[in-house]
Amino acid sequence: MTIAPSPDEAAASIAAAGDVRAEIRKWYGHLLGEKRSSPLTLIAYHRDVAGFFEFLCDHLGDPASLDALRKLELRDFRAFLTHRRNDGLTSRSLARNLSSVRSFFRFLDRSNVVSNAALKALRTPKIPHSIPKPVAPGAALDMIAETGAIESAPWIAARDAAILTLLYGCGLRISEALGLNRKDAPLPEVLRIIGKGQKERLVPVLPVTRAAVDDYLRLCPFGLAPGDPLFLGARGKRIDQRMVRGLVIHLRRRLGLADTVTPHAFRHSFATHLLAGGGDLRSIQELLGHASLSTTQMYTEVESERLLEIYDKAHPRAGH
Numbered sequence: 001m002t003i004a005p006s007p008d009e010a011a012a013s014i015a016a017a018g019d020v021r022a023e024i025r026k027w028y029g030h031l032l033g034e035k036r037s038s039p040l041t042l043i044a045y046h047r048d049v050a051g052f053f054e055f056l057c058d059h060l061g062d063p064a065s066l067d068a069l070r071k072l073e074l075r076d077f078r079a080f081l082t083h084r085r086n087d088g089l090t091s092r093s094l095a096r097n098l099s100s101v102r103s104f105f106r107f108l109d110r111s112n113v114v115s116n117a118a119l120k121a122l123r124t125p126k127i128p129h130s131i132p133k134p135v136a137p138g139a140a141l142d143m144i145a146e147t148g149a150i151e152s153a154p155w156i157a158a159r160d161a162a163i164l165t166l167l168y169g170c171g172l173r174i175s176e177a178l179g180l181n182r183k184d185a186p187l188p189e190v191l192r193i194i195g196k197g198q199k200e201r202l203v204p205v206l207p208v209t210r211a212a213v214d215d216y217l218r219l220c221p222f223g224l225a226p227g228d229p230l231f232l233g234a235r236g237k238r239i240d241q242r243m244v245r246g247l248v249i250h251l252r253r254r255l256g257l258a259d260t261v262t263p264h265a266f267r268h269s270f271a272t273h274l275l276a277g278g279g280d281l282r283s284i285q286e287l288l289g290h291a292s293l294s295t296t297q298m299y300t301e302v303e304s305e306r307l308l309e310i311y312d313k314a315h316p317r318a319g320h
Contacts, residue, residue, distance in 0.1 A: 004042035007032065013046075016053045017065035023114075024049070027107040036198045048100030055080050066114050069105075074118040081125065091125040098124055133260035134269035140168050143251045143261075150250060155219035159231055159239070160247055162216040167263055169209040171270030171288055174241050174263040183226035185213050203287055 005013070011025035031037045031045060056064040059079060080101075081094055089097065101119070108114040135143070144164045151157040166177045176193050184191070187210045191203045213230075222228075222236050229238035244263050252261040271288060 004032070004039040005046060010042075010046050014050055014053050015057045015063055017063045017068075019066045020053070020064060020069065023066065023108060023111070024104070026111070027104050030107060031103075038196065044096065045100045045103060048097045049104055051084070051097065052080060052101050055083050059083075066108075069108070070114050070116060072116055072118060074121060077119055077122045094125045098122070133258070133265055134272045135168070135257075135261050135265045137269070139255065139257055139261065140164075140266060140269055142255055143248070143257075144168070146251055146254060147247075150254065153234075155216065155221060156234065158212075158216040158219045162212040163231060163239075163244060164248075164266065165209050165212040167266035168269060169206045170203045171267050171274075172203070173267060174244055178229075178231055178239055178241060178244070180230040181226065182224040182228045182230055185217060185230055186210060187213050201286060201288075 005028075007025045007028040010028040011021040014021055014024050016024070028042070028046070031042055037045070053064060056068070056076075059076065060068060062068075081098065084094055084097055105114065105116055105119050109116075144161050147160040147164065148154075148157045151160060163177055166172055167174065170177075170191065172193065173195065176195060187205045189205055191205050193201050193203055195201060216231075217224075220232065222232055224230075224232075231239045233239045233243065241263075248261065248263050252258070267288070274283075274287070
């Protein structure tokens with residue numbers, strides 16, 4: 001289980017002056033309490049901001065105070081990004097670092113503690129554009145069927161098939177599927193999911209998905225109380241994400257599939273198949289739990305790319 005540091009622990013570990021650490025404690029408490037950020041998000045924010053203040057300590061010659069933050073210029077923030085680039089960070093990682101730092105400065109600004117126009121003027125590093133790589137329908141079904149061939153224990157094979165069917169049939173994040181408890185099954189026709197940022201959404205459940213989970217529960221050797229995890233490992237503990245990632249890697253190698261086939265790719269498949277079937281973007285956004293429609297719009301590029309491939313293969317004038 002991933003555990004984020006407490007506000008006191010987070011503030012104490014930052015190489016900054018006391019007045020800054022006091023504000024970091026408040027900011028971290030805000031992220032933890034009001035925004036209900038996930039432990040992984042909190043850890044990432046803490047790591048990025050700690051790195052920023054370590055840089056400032058060397059860059060300014062002393063631990064940064066609130067007054068020093070107020071006086072930072074555009075060249076100071078650019079120097080930070082250059083420093084992190086020299087550490088080997090990609091544009092995507094640099095953008096995340098900058099996003100974490102901006103989150104803290106926005107908190108200071110809203111609290112009327114520090115306002116810095118230079119940071120607002122700083123451009124975010126351009127991130128290379130990429131589109132989702134979904135699993136083809138046939139490949140997804142082959143992977144689910146193949147779980148029975150690689151696992152000698154029938155209940156574990158049924159568990160693995162149920163998890164992959166949930167990812168593919170409901171578009172769940174891997175953390176959402178593994179976070180289900182025994183009381184959530186038998187799965188209803190519409191499943192209530194609490195996703196990122198405690199955002200709640202309703203997801204229809206296909207009969208084949210309900211049947212896969214029922215089959216797993218019928219074979220599971222452990223007696224499960226309502227509050228117990230739904231999906232268990234061989235020792236009776238909640239299965240973790242690494243095990244599912246390892247399963248998918250093993251399956252894709254057996255079937256000769258691309259490295260882009262990951263647990264999250266099943267979620268991409270769910271979205272692109274809905275779009276290809278006539279689903280509208282707003283509905284797909286709700287089903288996936290995306291906070292922004294722009295995140296969902298990337299699936300239109302997948303569909304456009306697929307149509308172009310069909311055109312190139314099928315149209316009699318495509319090669320002319």
